Amino acid sequence: MLKSLIIGILTLALAIILKNWSNVFKETSYQDALSSLEEISIRSYSNSGIEWIIKGRSLTAKGQRVEFQDVKLYYSDSVLTSKGAVFNRQTGNGLLYNGVNLKSKELDFSTDSSYINMKEGLIWGDSKVELKLSNSHTLGEGFKIQTDSEKISIFKVRTSIE
Numbered sequence: 001m002l003k004s005l006i007i008g009i010l011t012l013a014l015a016i017i018l019k020n021w022s023n024v025f026k027e028t029s030y031q032d033a034l035s036s037l038e039e040i041s042i043r044s045y046s047n048s049g050i051e052w053i054i055k056g057r058s059l060t061a062k063g064q065r066v067e068f069q070d071v072k073l074y075y076s077d078s079v080l081t082s083k084g085a086v087f088n089r090q091t092g093n094g095l096l097y098n099g100v101n102l103k104s105k106e107l108d109f110s111t112d113s114s115y116i117n118m119k120e121g122l123i124w125g126d127s128k129v130e131l132k133l134s135n136s137h138t139l140g141e142g143f144k145i146q147t148d149s150e151k152i153s154i155f156k157v158r159t160s161i162e
Contacts, residue, residue: 036060039091041067044092046121048148050075056085064089071096073116075147078104080123084111092119100125102145108132109152111143121147129154 040059044052052075056068073080083098086102094116103110104124111130114125123145131138131154142155 018148044118046092046148047119048121050121050147052118061089072116075121076101076104076150078147079149080116085116087118093117096123104150106134107152109145114143123147 026103037059038057040054040056042054044054046052052073054068055072055074057070058068060067062130066089068085068087069083071082071085080096080100080102081098082096085094085096087094095113096116097113100111100114109129111125111129112127114123114127116123124143126142129138129140131140131152136159138154139160140154141155144153145151
């Protein structure tokens with residue numbers, strides 16, 4: 001009787017140990033996984049065929065959310081930079097924050113933050129903007145940039161020509 005009781009207790013203890021040990025090998029679901037990469041470069045394409053090259057000092061991904069630090073987005077002959085950016089991997093929608101600058105051959109555009117849809121090639125926002133062209137300086141509040149046609153619309157505009 002005592003021998004059966006001891007064997008039963010040992011069997012129960014062994015089952016508990018094996019169960020806990022097997023939990024170590026369970027896979028984490030993709031939605032809960034957190035990944036971090038340094039000095040990253042990614043290529044992406046819009047619906048109209050514009051190629052985006054995204055470079056960042058660091059990338060952190062969890063599920064569909066991707067966050068960059070010190071990000072640079074290259075398209076055509078333009079460079080869009082910001083200190084931080086958050087994107088939804090599936091939709092291509094994102095937010096650029098902590099100083100956004102767009103530079104190309106002829107223009108220098110800056111604002112505090114902006115939204116972006118990389119698939120549609122749209123960049124927009126409602127914060128204050130500053131646009132410098134070769135001989136003009138434009139201030140405004142609110143903007144929309146269409147990257148495929150390189151069209152910039154600025155709202156509530158004040159401009160000066162030098």
